[in-house]
Amino acid sequence: MEILTNIGLNHYLTISALLFGFGLFAVMTRKNAIVILMGVELILNAANINFLAFSKFNGGMEGVMFSLFIIVLAAAEAAIALAIVINIFKLFKSVDVSAIDTMKE
Amino acid sequence: MHSLIQISIAVLLLPLLSFVILIFFNKRLPRRGDFVGVGILGATFALSFYIFWSVVVQSYDPSFRIAWDFTWIDFGNVPGVGPLQIKMGIVIDNLTAIMLAMVTLISFLVHLYSTGYMAGDPRYGRFFAYLGIFTFSMLGIVLSDNLFSIYIFWELVGLSSYLLIGFYFEKDTAADAQKKAFLANRVGDIGMWLGILILYSQFHTFNYQEIFQNLADGKFDMSEAWLTAAGILLFMGCVGKSAQFPLHVWLPDAMEGPTPVSALIHAATMVAAGVYFVARIFVLLTVDALHVIAFIGAITAFMAATIAITQNDIKRVLAYSTVSQLGYMVLGLGVGAYSAALFHLVTHAFFKACLFLGSGAIIHAMHHEQDMRWMGGLRKHMPWTFATFTLATLALAGLPLTSGFMSKDAILAGAIGFANAEGGGIYYIIPFLGFFSAMLTAFYMGRQIWLVFFGESRTHLKPADDHHHGHDAHGSHGHDDHHEEVHGVHEVAWNMRAPLVILAALSIFAVYSPDPLDGAKGWFMKMIPTPETVVGSASGKAEHGTSSANHNAAHLLAEAVPAVGHSAETDAHHEGVASEVIHEEDSHAAGHGDGHGPEFSDPRQAAIAHEAHDAHKLAIVISSVMVVLGISLALIVYVFRFVDPDRTARAIRPLYLFSFNKWYWDEIYQATFIKGSIVISKVLSWFDANVVDGIVNGAGALTRRVGFATGGFDKYVVDGAVNFTAFFFNTSGAVLKKLQTGKVQTYVVLLMLAVIVYFIYYFTQLIY
Amino acid sequence: MNNATYITIFYIFAAVTVFSAAFVVFSKNVIYSAFSLLFTFFGAAALFVFLSADFIAVTQVVVYVGGILVLLLFGVMFTNTIMQADLKTDVLHVVPGILLLAATVGGMLFTFYTTGSWKPSDVQLEGSVVERIGFETMSRYVLPFEMASILLLAALIGAAFLARFDKVRNNEQ
Secondary structure, X not given: OHHHHOOOHHHHHHHHHHHHHHHHHHHHHEOEHHHHHHHHHHHHHHHHHHHHHHXXXXXXXXXXXXXXXXXXXXXXXXXXXXXXXXXXXXXXXXXXXXXXXXXXX | OOHHHHXXXXXXXXXXXXXXXXXXXXXXXXXHHHHHHHHHHHHHHHHHHHHHHHHHHHHOOOOOEEEEEEEEEXXXXXXXXXXXXEEEEEEEEHHHHHHHHHHXXXXXXXXXXXXXXXXXXXOHHHHHHHHHHHHHHHHHHHHEOEHHHHHHHHHHHHHHHHHHHHHHOOOHHHHHHHHHHHHHHHHXXXXXXXXXXXXXXXXXXXXXXXXXXXXXXXXXXXXXXXXXXXXXXXXHHHHHHOOOOOOOOHHHHHHHOOHHHXXXXXXXXXXXXXXXXXXXXXXXXXXXXXXXXXXXXXXXXXXXXXXXXXXXEHHHHHHHHHHHHHHHHHHHHHOOOXXXXXXXXXXXXXXXXXXXXXXXXXXXXXXXXXXXXXXXXXXXXXXXXXXXXXXXXXXXXXXXXXXXXXXXXXXXXXXXXXXXXXXXXXXXXXXXXXXXXXXXXXXXHHHHHHHHHXXXXXXXXXXHHHOOOOOOOOOOOOOHHHHOOHHHOOOOOHHHHHHHHHHHHOOEHHHOOOXXXXXXXXXXXXXXXXXXXXXXXXXXXXXXXXXXXXXXXXXXXXXXXXXXXXXXXXXXXHOOOOEEEEOOOOOHHHHHXXXXXXXXXXXXXXXXXXXXXXXXXXXXXXXXXXXXXXXXXXXHHHHOOOOOHHXXXXXXXXXXXXXXOHHHHHHHHHHHHHHHHHHHHHHHHHHHHHHHHHHHHHHHHHHHHHHHHHHHHHHHHHHHHHXXXXXXXXXXXXXXXXXXXXXHHHHHHHHHHHHHHHHHHHHHHHHO | OOHHHHXXXXXXXXXXXXXXXXXXXXXXXXXXXXXXXXXXXXXXXXXXXXXXXXXHHHHHHHHHHHHHHHHHHHHHHHHOOOOOOOOEOOEOOHHHHHHHHHHHHHHHHHHHHHOOOOOOOOOOOOOOOHHHHHHHHHOOOHHHHHHHHHHHHHHHHHHHHHHOOOHHHHHHO
């Protein structure tokens, strides 16, 4: 029980690994571009948790600062990605990424 | 800065302003902007006249001189040369003041005249612009205080002359004439530049005063021959610009330009710039150089006078007359009659400008007929032109009571004095040629007056197929009206008449001297005394030996030299003072008062001045006789017809043709320089085609062989490798493209697979 | 706050985070996914508080919930016609996806729990780090801070440019 009651680094890492796995799964399997974006946000959140966990247990500020910039980056990324998705929708009348295979040949 | 300097800068820059305004905006201004040119030149003349009045009339001091300069380019301390600065500056003395007033007056009158003469020309505005830049350049020459800036302005007048000669550039003759003028001037200018460089290499300054001072101090390290060479090379600039033998050939052809231009540039001002320049450098000319100058002048005067006798084109007669008179001036400088030569420059400028403008009026009235053979009887139709033209002719011929008489007489007196002082011999050729030319001048001018103004109109005699000859490319007058009878001829309008009257009035003796027989009593020759030479003379050297000659000259200068005026000048320069007024406390003013020349310390100059003074009366007598003889001859031949000119011409046909064809100078140049250049060009062309091209072609052939061998290697080895690479990637690409589904997520799956594979590899490494 | 409460709260939030994240991924309905994501972000923010990063937690709520999530919902509504009842999404690569998920998560967990090199430092972050973030931003991280601002500006302009109403292209379709 000690491992359950003594909240340490591994707990956070586990949560982060699960979030990363779900995010990755969404990116790999879902056809809807919006959901893929949600997956990407999950991955970023997983990274944030990791950074902050290591920062906390290492006593430094690097992880905190990094996660701050990751949030900024995520905001920018979300805005651009949604703009691209909307453009794709205008062009293909769909956000189904499996239908968008013009890169094939 | 002295106020006169400021005014003179305004005088210099105003015509440039006129040029800038007119060249850019003439089409946007009413009347194509001619009022701008005339107005600005009027203002320029007013300012110049103020300078003239202040300097010559009010101060009335032969040694008046103000100078001002500034550093134009400072090269700093140049290795091997020392401190190197190029300065620009202005000098105002009596000569400058007189020249300023003369140039701006004639330029103003020509501007005014051109409003009538050039009316209707398609490039009317541009004509005034060109006149503006010419006036600017000419004033620059007059005001320059150093050889460098005078050279710049010298080339600028050459440029404006070029532009104006070729003003009707549609005509081949005009285009050829402008090229000829430009090239002939180049020959002279090269010499002038070399002369400047000789002096610069010695003294590291371009300033006249500093050069003269250095010469007087004996700082010229090279031999006397180099100084003579420098003088003759500088004189070459004058030979080109003032159309002296043997570069005189361009000036008659320059008459292709519009007539006002002929009056302004090719009679009154620019061609006189050469004489002005020689006068500026007069004191550094050695005796040998002066002899060369004197002979060149005499030959030019004589040759041009003989050619003028047989020419039929009214402007060509005047052109050769100009060459002849310029020869007189150069002769005058050569023999040391400095004041007389400059006096003749000014008087000639006025009466020759009057003659040209008069001939322009005639040409204008005759609808661009220039051939005197088809004129005649114009006296009744153009009384104003007739009166002024005749007055100017008398001045040119040198009849007493005119300005020309005084100045020409002074030159001839100087020539006689020179021949006497040099001890006779071949030096008597110079006064002889001078007097003979005076007679010829009277003869051809009498011929011209009679052919143009007297007798009956001969317009109808003109052969029908000849009617294109002598036409200006003038827009407003069609080709249909040239068969009009003489009653179509009318007097010109006031704006063309007024300049004639003013210029003719300036040809009367009273303007210059109270005594019609002696110009030396007038203000002009008192204000422009002959300066003392700074290089010593032959007799001085003979006495003191070569080594002491420079000391001798320096000693002489230190005693009294009015025009050089070194004492205050150089001190001021050392202290960095930029401008100063020099009034030398000198006793020479007394010497001028009685009409004698200044008392020279140089024995040769003193002797010439003395002899010239003695020869004065003799010169009056001889020249009067010669003039009367010439006019009588003209009367006999053309008026009383005792001798038929045509039959005489046939009787002395070789001589007549020799003169008519201008001594065959054009043909000689054609046969020697031009043909020679062509032959040299052909030889060089052959060399180029056979030797140089042979080498090039050989190299080319060799390169081709090597290239062929390289090509084989390239084709089979290199291309083979390249093609194999392409084949390899093409095949592998065809296989790999099956993986390319175009679905992004497939790529993500593959990517993650790769990550997993790496994980597995990593942990295996970690475990073992 | 005693230890038991602390642990309980931690597990609650951890569970909220993980399960809502799973719901985001496995839900067929996009709208449900989006709202589920809201809880994931809240849970993560709470975890941040546990990690002494209160400022980051607040930022997480403001930026993710207030900005990105709203943006995603807009995206859902733009790209799915409201009248169209079926907001479900299809899946592909399910089998390799599940396998890879298992492999990745398994690999990571295996690593975390077998690696002995995670040694927490003696000094740990305690309490609030807001003041220290302020110092760090204005001193050591001033250049990344400025670059982030430029990045945001570029993203702003770029997004506006990309998503702007293009009349010509609409007419063509």
